[in-house]
Each structure stands twice: as C-alpha cells, then as structure tokens.
Amino acid sequence: MNFGCDYYPEHWPEERWTKDIQMMAEAGFNVVRLAEFAWSKLEPEEGQYDFDWLDRAIKILAENRIRIILGTPTATPPAWLARQYPTIFRVDEKGIRSSFGGRRGYCPNSSIYRDYSQRIVLELAKHYKNNENVIGWQIDNEFGGLCYCKSCLKEFRKWLKEKYSTLEQLNKEWGTIFWSQTYTDWDEIPLPRQLDTAHNPSLLLDYRRFISDSYISYQKLQIDILRKSYPHKFITHNFMGLFNGIDYYKLAEPLDFVAWDNYPNLKSMEENKSLANENIVKVSLSHDLMRGLKRQNFWVMEEESGPPGWEYVEPTPPPGRIRLWTYQAIAHGADGILYFRWRTSRFGTEQFWHGILDQAGVTTRRYEEIRKVGQELQSVGSKLIGLEFPQEVAILTSYDEQWAFGIQPNNPQFNYQEHFASYYRILNRWNIPVDVVSIRADLSKYKLVIAPALFLINDELVENLKEFVKKDGTLIITFRSGVKNWNNVVLEEPLPGKLNDLLGIEVVEYDSLPSQQKCKLKLIYPEIEPLSGECNIWCDIIKCGGAEVIGRYAQSYYKGEACVTINRFGQGCAIYIGTNPSPEIKESILKWATEKSGVRSSFPADSKDLEVVLRRKEGKNCLFFLNHSGEDNHVKLDSAYVELLENRKYAKGSIMTIEPKGVKILWET
Numbered sequence: 001m002n003f004g005c006d007y008y009p010e011h012w013p014e015e016r017w018t019k020d021i022q023m024m025a026e027a028g029f030n031v032v033r034l035a036e037f038a039w040s041k042l043e044p045e046e047g048q049y050d051f052d053w054l055d056r057a058i059k060i061l062a063e064n065r066i067r068i069i070l071g072t073p074t075a076t077p078p079a080w081l082a083r084q085y086p087t088i089f090r091v092d093e094k095g096i097r098s099s100f101g102g103r104r105g106y107c108p109n110s111s112i113y114r115d116y117s118q119r120i121v122l123e124l125a126k127h128y129k130n131n132e133n134v135i136g137w138q139i140d141n142e143f144g145g146l147c148y149c150k151s152c153l154k155e156f157r158k159w160l161k162e163k164y165s166t167l168e169q170l171n172k173e174w175g176t177i178f179w180s181q182t183y184t185d186w187d188e189i190p191l192p193r194q195l196d197t198a199h200n201p202s203l204l205l206d207y208r209r210f211i212s213d214s215y216i217s218y219q220k221l222q223i224d225i226l227r228k229s230y231p232h233k234f235i236t237h238n239f240m241g242l243f244n245g246i247d248y249y250k251l252a253e254p255l256d257f258v259a260w261d262n263y264p265n266l267k268s269m270e271e272n273k274s275l276a277n278e279n280i281v282k283v284s285l286s287h288d289l290m291r292g293l294k295r296q297n298f299w300v301m302e303e304e305s306g307p308p309g310w311e312y313v314e315p316t317p318p319p320g321r322i323r324l325w326t327y328q329a330i331a332h333g334a335d336g337i338l339y340f341r342w343r344t345s346r347f348g349t350e351q352f353w354h355g356i357l358d359q360a361g362v363t364t365r366r367y368e369e370i371r372k373v374g375q376e377l378q379s380v381g382s383k384l385i386g387l388e389f390p391q392e393v394a395i396l397t398s399y400d401e402q403w404a405f406g407i408q409p410n411n412p413q414f415n416y417q418e419h420f421a422s423y424y425r426i427l428n429r430w431n432i433p434v435d436v437v438s439i440r441a442d443l444s445k446y447k448l449v450i451a452p453a454l455f456l457i458n459d460e461l462v463e464n465l466k467e468f469v470k471k472d473g474t475l476i477i478t479f480r481s482g483v484k485n486w487n488n489v490v491l492e493e494p495l496p497g498k499l500n501d502l503l504g505i506e507v508v509e510y511d512s513l514p515s516q517q518k519c520k521l522k523l524i525y526p527e528i529e530p531l532s533g534e535c536n537i538w539c540d541i542i543k544c545g546g547a548e549v550i551g552r553y554a555q556s557y558y559k560g561e562a563c564v565t566i567n568r569f570g571q572g573c574a575i576y577i578g579t580n581p582s583p584e585i586k587e588s589i590l591k592w593a594t595e596k597s598g599v600r601s602s603f604p605a606d607s608k609d610l611e612v613v614l615r616r617k618e619g620k621n622c623l624f625f626l627n628h629s630g631e632d633n634h635v636k637l638d639s640a641y642v643e644l645l646e647n648r649k650y651a652k653g654s655i656m657t658i659e660p661k662g663v664k665i666l667w668e669t
C-alpha cells in the first residue's frame, strides 16, 4: 500500500528534517508529496533555479525508504512573476481582477502564465529526470475557478468557432433570435459577465465547458513536458470529490490514475447521528465517483488528519476516526493514502489547518493512530492493493447535466447532487456496491443502472441506454429527463423526448411544487407491497403508451394519474420515476428493482452505521466492515473467513463484533 503524507520541508529548519522523516518512517510511511506550493523557493528570481534544498530533503527521505511524488508548483505563482504580469490573475464576473496574496488565482488561458508554467515544469523535469526516488508527479493543485478576462474572451470565441464552424450555425444552435441576440461577427460574442438578467442558457453551458477545457489544456501543457522526460513515471492530479467546476472525466483521461483530497465534514458528526450518516455516505459517494472517473482504483492524495480550519478551528477527528477513514478509502478503491499534512504550519493562511503533528512537533494521539494503521498496512497492505469492485449496479452522471441544472435548477429545491445522492444513499445503506460512472460508460456489465435526471439528451446516450436495457438490463430514469439537446435547447418532441419509446410513456404536463408543498402518492404495482407516501419538488403527469403503472398520485388535480411507470424493452425494463418520492417510497421501488435484477448486497447488515463493502481479488471475496457508530455492532458470518487485521479465523455462523469506529477485513478462505 502507498502510505504517507504531504510534507513541506521548506516550512521548517533543515536541522529538523531528519527527525521528521525518521518519525514518518516509524509510522510506516513509504511515500510523500512535496513542493506543490514551493515555486518561490524553487525559482527565487526569474530564471534562477534552486533545487538544492529539495534534493537534500529527497535524499533524507530516500535514506529512510520514502519515495517522492513531486507537485508542480503552479498553483502559487511567485511574487516577482505576479508583480511583473498582473494580467496572469483571473477576472471575476463583475470585471474585477484578482491579485497576489492567495493561491489558485491565475487564469488558465493567460499565455504569459502558460509560458512561465512550462518553464518551471521543464526545469524540474530536467533536474529530476534520473532521480529514482521521484516516482511520479502531481500536476498543480486542485484545478478550478472561473475567469472572465480578455484572454478568456479571445479563447472562448476561438473555442466556439471550432465547435460551430460558422456563426450561422452558432446562432441557430443557441437560438440567438431570442431577445435580438443574433451575432454578425465572432467578436460580438461576450463572456457571461454579470448582468441584470440571465444570459442565454446555451452560451452559459458552453462557457462552463470552455473553462473546463481551459484547465484540461493547461494540464496538458505540463503533462506533455513530463511525459517526454518521464515516460515510465506516473502523473496524477489531486481532484476534489464532488466539486463540479471541471469535467473530471475529461481531466482524468490523460492521467495515469486519479488522486483526490478527502476532507469529510466533521461538524456535528459526533452528536448528530443523521448528519453524521449523511457525511459518511458523502465520503463513500466521493470515493466511488473518483473510482469511476477512469474506472480504476485511485489514491487519496490528502486525507484529513487533524482539526481543519483557517479562521475557525473545526472539530478534531476523535480516536479511531482517521483509521476508519483510511480503511473506508481502501474499501472503496484507494491504492494509496497520504495524510494532509505532516506538521501543522506555524504561519500562513493555514496555520490552523492541523496535520498529523501540531506546531509543537511532538508525538500526538493522531500520530499514534496513524502509526498503528502503518503497522497494520505493513503486514496486510499488499493484499489490499489492486482490489476489484463487483459491477452489478451503476449510477450515471455527467458534468454537462450538472452544469445545465446549475444554470436552471428548474425548481429552487432541486439540487442535482442531492437528487443523485438520494438514490446512492439507499443502496449504500443496504451495502450494495455501486459504481458511479459516466453516462458514456459501457454498461454491459451491470444488472441495474440508475440514471438520475438526464436533462440533456443525445442519440449516443439514448442508444447506450437502449443497448443496456435490451440485453436484460433494469434501468431507472428520473424526472426532468430528455428535456434538452446537448446545446441546452429544449427539444420539440413531447417529453421525455428521445426516451419516449424506451420508457413507453409521454409526460403530458408537469407541476413544479412550491417549497414545503408535498403531494400524496401510492405504489400500486402487483409486484411491490402497496404503499402510500409523499413526494415533493416536481410532479410529471404521465400517460402510458406501452408502459405499466407502478405508482399514482393521490392528491391534487392529477390525483389518479401515473407518476412511476415500467416499460418492457427488449429483454429488460425501463422504470421512470416522474417525481421526487420520499425516502420510504424510493426504498420500496429500489428494493423491488434490486431483487428483480438479481443485485446482491455485500452483506445484509441492518445497522445504518455499519458500512460493509465487498471487494474481490484473485477470485476471493474480501469484505470490509466499517463501524461508523459509537457502539458495538455484531454480525453473524455466512461463511468461513480470516480476519486480516487481527489475523484471526472465524468459522461459518460465528458472531463477529465490530467495536465502535472499528474495522474488520474478512478474506474468504
């Protein structure tokens, strides 16, 4: 297992390095990330490079058998560069330019910034070319941020020209006849800066795509340099879980693997049970999303290891929590974990963002906990690397859909990520392993696919879904699907547009509900236990073509009309949920859909706080039991296993206790 921390030797006197690094080695660390914010120390003056200090740190690390991931330092331009070229900074929606003092303030389209970034990366690449202790690279740090500067404007117009070829085509696709917005010259097209009214939704969506592509092409500049010098070393970037400012599928494509930064929100986690549960599920969902970006295992490049905080200090991870997060990550597909950060800084913006050690630099409770994990991983870590995930259920997502809903949520209570999570949460609670994958992914391996709110639709997507259903797949699609084409223009066909024949329905009318308003509904399908409940946010009023009715509204002027349907298509079936039912109703539908499609739970435990994740390796099952609660959990084992952490055998039928915040890893014998 790749196990370590994010280390900033430049923040500490050199005399201290050896002690720090020895302590890291004692904790079982075998990898650290270095230098991702160290530009001013690596190039103190333009063209004057100083890598000696980094070489010395790397040498001591290597002597302690700790390998290095080097971060390219481009998230924090040095002051001399900022002073010379203030235009490298981003401009906000109101036209105000950012300036030196923070981080990540640069514009990805600034040709000056691109040029200077390439130079420092090239120097690093040349210098570390033959250094065997550097095993890979992290490009920049957590890409993201919108910009409305002149360079972006120029590049946006170029991007549009490439996409639409002619202005005539752009005018047609965007519907610029509306409000007299027809363009007669490419130079008339604006960036969507702040106005009194909203911009054209097609322009807004293309702008989001353009910004995303800008970071992707900025990343490529660096990748191209590093690949040339380092064809045999890995390149990654640290992603941000549920952040949706960039199309992460595209950003991940040229990388060897995805790494991400996991900062679970501990606020109220210990006191408020339901909030705590939400947070835990959010972490699992983020891991699954990250694994789905390349459909391969990932790393956690920054794992919370102390109380976070800039101006305020947030709760401290209580005993056992860091260990539990570590195994939760491994269970969901992490092949590497690095804790952020080694030692809490004495100065700078993040002086209260605590790491493993406090500023005092002595052993902490958190260090001891991590050292224990290090010991465990030294004995079982190699078994836990490269685990495979069973592929029975997928939930589909796309950044285009998220951006389109960001521009027009349709209903003030509708939040795409929350809608998505409401289905994930149920499956997670039943310990059903879920792949979160792109809407373009090959679905042939899955039994059940959930496609929440496919607002934008195109033929390729419809074909992918039809292929899946035809071959005995069970598909669930939810409301606000099939509404628009890929340019964010509403389709002419009756809803759900291109999905009509797959779903065998027509949405003849809809009702967007005011906040707090609920509508009653009933599940009436013979295969599902009859159940009355409620829904909110949105009500599609459905006329069935070939589909059968699963649920009907029991209130309002559409009382008796269909709201949930099922349509046989080829050998499979497509279910449409035309509203946002309460969790109980969703559970009922999902329970039936999972049973019907033969989807299995990793382990049918009935405790909300016990997460069980099934993985596989070399044909053997491996079960992670993660007790997120403060109480013991007991389970009866369905087969004989060896528990890896205690190296203890459990016979079939025996009762295993998982202590509060405890972890058990069972290996099939």
Ligand code: GAL
Pocket (backbone or CB within 6 Å): 141, 142, 261, 302, 340, 350, 353
């Ligand atoms: C991450 C970032 C780190 C550090 C941490 C705590 O997002 O990558 O450099 O800033 O947050 O704020």
